[in-house]
Amino acid sequence: MNNKILVIDDDQSINELIKVNLELAGYQAVQAYDGIKGFALAKQELPSLVVLDVMMPEVDGFTVAKRIRENEETKNIPIIMLTALSQLNDKVNGFNIGVDDYLVKPFEIEELLVRVRALLKRTNQIPKSASVRDLQSIGEITLLPEQYSVRIGDKQAKLTPIEFDIFNLLFQNHGNIVSSAKLLKDIWGYSPDDDVETIRVHIRHLRSKIDKISNGKKYIETVYGGGYKLNI
Secondary structure (H helix, E strand, O other): OOOEEEEEOOOHHHHHHHHHHHHHOOOEEEEEOOHHHHHHHHHHHOOOEEEEEOOOOOOOHHHHHHHHHHOOOOOOOOEEEEEOOOOHHHHHHHHHHOOOEEEEOOOOHHHHHHHHHHHHHHOOOOOHHHHOOOOOEEOOEEEEHHHOEEEEOOEEEEOOHHHHHHHHHHHHOOOOOEOHHHHHHHHHOOOOOOOHHHHHHHHHHHHHHHHHOOOOOOOEEEEOOOEEEEOO
16 A cells, blocks of 8 residues: 545645645645546545545536445545535435545544544555454354455355454454444544444444345344444
8 A cells, every 4th residue: 555645625725735734744645626637546546545525516526436436446445525514414425335434624634634544544455354363253154354255154245344344343242232432443543422323324234234144133233322232
């Protein structure tokens, strides 16, 4: 992985502010001021991370994020979405497309840098569990870290890196409640006070994939007011 971060934002002052602070933090910043050029640069530069605005003329950030995820060369590049849109459905739409993190304008530049560092640390193109000797098989369930996959019996589900890390955390703590705060801290590297929707969206996607291969068994339990638990 390189040290290059692509900033796509049509607001030149914000784009420049992000660029300057990324470079002060030791990163190399590449800039685009519209979605068309931004996607082209994502394919050309293959950056370590994309900071992406939503509201842009011609091609918006949701479309750019979708194209990044659908392209074979860029599909694994982590994306932080920046937007003035604070409605819940906009955030859900971003996560549904495959955005990794979401920051609402106006934001503190230090918060962006914290999230950049956390996301780069977490997304090494290999799930964190692949680099440690955690438990990888219990009963019918087997983790396949190098493939971002989970096998239950003779069926297999392909997960995103985030979904895999969430499932692995639940797997290593099977039978015990894992709080939303722990998931946010261990997976994303920070503990925002009001970002439980981040967890809910990813858990919903993860549960849907696991339920398709579970032969009717509901492995992932929501413990209301507590968090989530994997029942094996």
